[in-house]
Amino acid sequence: xxxxxxxxxxxxxxxxxxxxxxxxxxxxxxxxxxxxxxx
Amino acid sequence: xxxxxxxxxxxxxxxxxxxxxxxxxxxxxxxxxxxxxxxxxxxxxxxxxxxxxxxxxxxxxxxxxxxxxxxxxxxxxxxxxxxxxxxxxxxxxxxxxxxxxxxxxxxxxxxxxxxxxxxxxxxxxxxxxxxxxxxxxxxxxxxxxxxxxxxxxxxxxxxxxxxxxxxxxxxxxxxxxxxxxxxxxxxxxxxxxxxxxxxxxxxxxxxxxxxxxxxxxxxxxxxxxxxxxxxxxxxxxxxxxxxxxxxxxxxxxxxxxxxxxxxxxxxxxxxxxxxxxxxxxxxxxxxxxxxxxxxxxxxxxxxxxxxxxxxxxxxxxxxxxxxxxxxxxxxxxxxxxxxxxxxxxxxxxxxxxxxxxxxxxxxxxxxxxxxxxxxxxxxxxxxxxxxxxxxxxxxxxxxxxxxxxxxxxxxxxxxxxxxxxxxxxxxxxxxxxxxxxxxxxxxxxxxxxxxxxxxxxxxxxxxxxxxxxxxxxxxxxxxxxxxxxxxxxxxxxxxxxxxxxxxxxxxxxxxxxxxxxxxxxxxxxxxxxxxxxxxxxxxxxxxxxxxxxxxxxxxxxxxxxxxxxxxxxxxxxxxxxxxxxxxxxxxxxxxxxxxxxxxxxxxxxxxxxxxxxxxxxxxxxxxxxxxxxxxxxxxxxxxxxxxxxxxxxxxxxxxxxxxxxxxxxxxxxxxxxxxxxxxxxxxxxxxxxxxxxxx
Numbered sequence: 001x002x003x004x005x006x007x008x009x010x011x012x013x014x015x016x017x018x019x020x021x022x023x024x025x026x027x028x029x030x031x032x033x034x035x036x037x038x039x
Numbered sequence: 040x041x042x043x044x045x046x047x048x049x050x051x052x053x054x055x056x057x058x059x060x061x062x063x064x065x066x067x068x069x070x071x072x073x074x075x076x077x078x079x080x081x082x083x084x085x086x087x088x089x090x091x092x093x094x095x096x097x098x099x100x101x102x103x104x105x106x107x108x109x110x111x112x113x114x115x116x117x118x119x120x121x122x123x124x125x126x127x128x129x130x131x132x133x134x135x136x137x138x139x140x141x142x143x144x145x146x147x148x149x150x151x152x153x154x155x156x157x158x159x160x161x162x163x164x165x166x167x168x169x170x171x172x173x174x175x176x177x178x179x180x181x182x183x184x185x186x187x188x189x190x191x192x193x194x195x196x197x198x199x200x201x202x203x204x205x206x207x208x209x210x211x212x213x214x215x216x217x218x219x220x221x222x223x224x225x226x227x228x229x230x231x232x233x234x235x236x237x238x239x240x241x242x243x244x245x246x247x248x249x250x251x252x253x254x255x256x257x258x259x260x261x262x263x264x265x266x267x268x269x270x271x272x273x274x275x276x277x278x279x280x281x282x283x284x285x286x287x288x289x290x291x292x293x294x295x296x297x298x299x300x301x302x303x304x305x306x307x308x309x310x311x312x313x314x315x316x317x318x319x320x321x322x323x324x325x326x327x328x329x330x331x332x333x334x335x336x337x338x339x340x341x342x343x344x345x346x347x348x349x350x351x352x353x354x355x356x357x358x359x360x361x362x363x364x365x366x367x368x369x370x371x372x373x374x375x376x377x378x379x380x381x382x383x384x385x386x387x388x389x390x391x392x393x394x395x396x397x398x399x400x401x402x403x404x405x406x407x408x409x410x411x412x413x414x415x416x417x418x419x420x421x422x423x424x425x426x427x428x429x430x431x432x433x434x435x436x437x438x439x440x441x442x443x444x445x446x447x448x449x450x451x452x453x454x455x456x457x458x459x460x461x462x463x464x465x466x467x468x469x470x471x472x473x474x475x476x477x478x479x480x481x482x483x484x485x486x487x488x489x490x491x492x493x494x495x496x497x498x499x500x501x502x503x504x505x506x507x508x509x510x511x512x513x514x515x516x517x518x519x520x521x522x523x524x525x526x527x528x529x530x531x532x533x534x535x536x537x538x539x540x541x542x543x544x545x546x547x548x549x550x551x552x553x554x555x556x557x558x559x560x561x562x563x564x565x566x567x568x569x570x571x572x573x574x575x576x577x578x579x580x581x582x583x584x585x586x587x588x589x590x591x592x593x594x595x596x597x598x599x600x601x602x603x604x605x606x607x608x609x610x611x612x613x614x615x616x617x618x619x620x621x622x623x624x625x626x627x628x629x630x631x632x633x634x635x636x637x638x639x640x641x642x643x644x645x646x647x648x649x650x651x652x653x654x655x656x657x658x659x660x661x662x663x664x665x666x667x668x669x670x671x672x673x674x675x676x677x678x679x680x681x682x683x684x685x686x687x688x689x690x691x692x693x694x695x696x697x698x699x700x701x702x703x704x705x706x707x708x709x710x711x712x713x714x715x716x717x718x719x720x721x722x723x724x725x726x727x728x729x730x731x732x733x734x
Contacts, residue, residue, distance in 0.1 A: 007453075
């Protein structure tokens with residue numbers, strides 16, 4: 001998570017890419033740690 | 040491995056020729072005896088693909104649409120001494136699964152058109168993500184050359200990539216490039232020709248599906264063997280079936296007999312998790328490549344993008360920055376462009392019209408009128424707005440190329456969602472301040488069809504330069520020193536109504552569907568003047584073409600209606616229509632001449648001034664004396680409100696029809712704006728009249 005102000009879209013870093021995600025989309029994302037990669 | 044060399048030219052001298060293409064050139068406009076290699080340019084969005092394409096093709100670019108689609112298709116030719124590379128720019132896609140129209144277009148082109156070579160442009164600063172597309176491209180038959188672009192941006196981020204290590208690990212040509220500095224282009228062209236002439240040298244190391252699903256893949260391959268329609272590669276189809284690709288699944292269901300499909304379907308059902316094995320296999324392959332060829336920055340290192348984004352994407356500071364940027368754009372556009380526009384209007388359009396009258400002094404009056412008033416003052420006046428548009432598009436293009444416009448979309452997303460729009464909708468809507476036509480066309484970047492339609496429908500409510508030019512001429516006549524506030528008020532009114540219309544259409548017409556916001560924020564980088572210049576050139580040419588076709592035709596028609604019968608506008612069909620509409624005008628406090636001025640604005644918004652000049656027997660400056668005698672401030676304000684919200688010009692209506700592909704939506708949009716503009720204008724005048732303000 002790069003930026004989250006508690007309202008509005010957030011910015012996440014996924015595999016060296018900054019992605020802006022709407023809050024509705026964020027609530028549907030499940031994050032798991034996967035070995036040595038940073039998923 | 041070739042190193043990038045500075046200041047190279049895109050037009051390269053190449054030796055040799057490809058005899059198999061001598062008789063069947065694939066490229067357009069080939070010279071006699073010239074051979075062609077068809078090359079597809081693939082890549083994810085924001086990797087500098089357009090810059091590479093521009094460097095290679097220059098002004099030979101042909102811009103159109105993919106057949107039957109509203110997705111832009113660019114092609115062009117990079118010519119050498121005796122060989123031409125027919126380059127097709129595929130839409131930017133993150134993968135080749137049929138999730139979006141762009142992805143389907145890109146993969147269909149590679150499968151059906153069978154390009155000789157695919158050049159994949161990758162962003163060296165986001166190599167991990169970019170290599171996923173490469174993993175997909177490698178499962179298709181065309182040989183791939185990897186253009187490793189934006190090495191300078193990667194360096195700024197503290198990322199170091201070793202292209203020769205990557206090339207050895209991938210088993211395909213990897214060309215280091217900094218396209219914005221014209222570095223690596225010659226090597227790229229040479230690599231394309233080399234791989235085309237020596238296809239046996241192409242031996243890529245492809246990613247594999249994870250071990251636990253390899254047997255399943257082999258099973259699917261054996262079941263579909265010999266049943267896959269041409270030209271689809273069987274291995275690729277098997278992989279896509281396991282990935283759950285809807286289009287490929289439908290295709291194979293149609294091509295297999297019932298029993299065969301039943302067996303394939305049963306395997307797919309048992310292995311719904313196969314997509315993880317495929318994606319996992321690709322990412323393991325990517326990780327091996329990254330470990331071998333990429334040195335990542337130290338943990339905790341703060342990059343330029345991090346520093347700028349702390350402000351640019353902040354909910355408050357980001358919004359203030361955006362307002363400042365918008366103010367700067369408008370300030371620059373009008374401070375530089377408006378005087379040039381006035382100069383062109385006075386000395387080119389009016390001067391040209393006077394010159395025509397002088398030269399054709401003995402000619403029939405209708406011919407003089409047609410040329411001087413119908414052609415030059417109609418379409419010519421529209422062209423005087425080119426300087427304003429060019430400046431606006433150039434500044435906007437620079438901000439887009441730097442990477443800032445994605446942040447603007449991010450900051451505006453909250454507000455755009457209130458009316459069912461997407462953060463990305465902000466970009467085309469902002470373009471609308473220059474001209475509504477590119478705003479409508481620009482809505483293509485919005486992925487959701489409903490949000491795209493909504494963006495198109497509300498675009499005409501963004502006050503364009505032409506509408507504001509009318510306000511800029513008329514407001515000072517009635518409101519003196521307060522004209523600036525009136526102008527800002529009209530802009531605010533227009534945007535408020537845009538928001539309300541968006542909200543109502545979203546909730547009650549388009550079903551209130553949630554619009555997902557997922558958007559990449561590219562790293563900031565130095566803009567490329569050539570790319571921006573070409574983008575401005577294409578937008579300008581498109582505008583001039585419209586002025587030379589639609590606007591010219593409608594200008595002439597309106598001129599004919601304004602002189603037939605009787606030879607004067609007072610006795611014309613247009614005047615008759617204006618008088619017919621005068622009861623409606625009375626509700627606004629304006630007479631039939633103002634209604635005629637509104638009607639002629641359908642050709643181009645700025646025609647309002649020219650028409651008023653003719654009807655009141657005064658030039659632009661003379662209106663300052665004549666108009667106050669027939670209009671009160673209240674009726675002038677009502678008229679300006681109608682003018683700002685009125686139906687869009689002919690060129691915009693044509694663009695709406697083209698982009699929606701529907702006359703129903705186009706006419707509904709025109710009707711809505713017609714009703715809305717008069718409702719607001721009448722409300723303003725009647726409230727002012729009842730309150731006794733400015734009447």
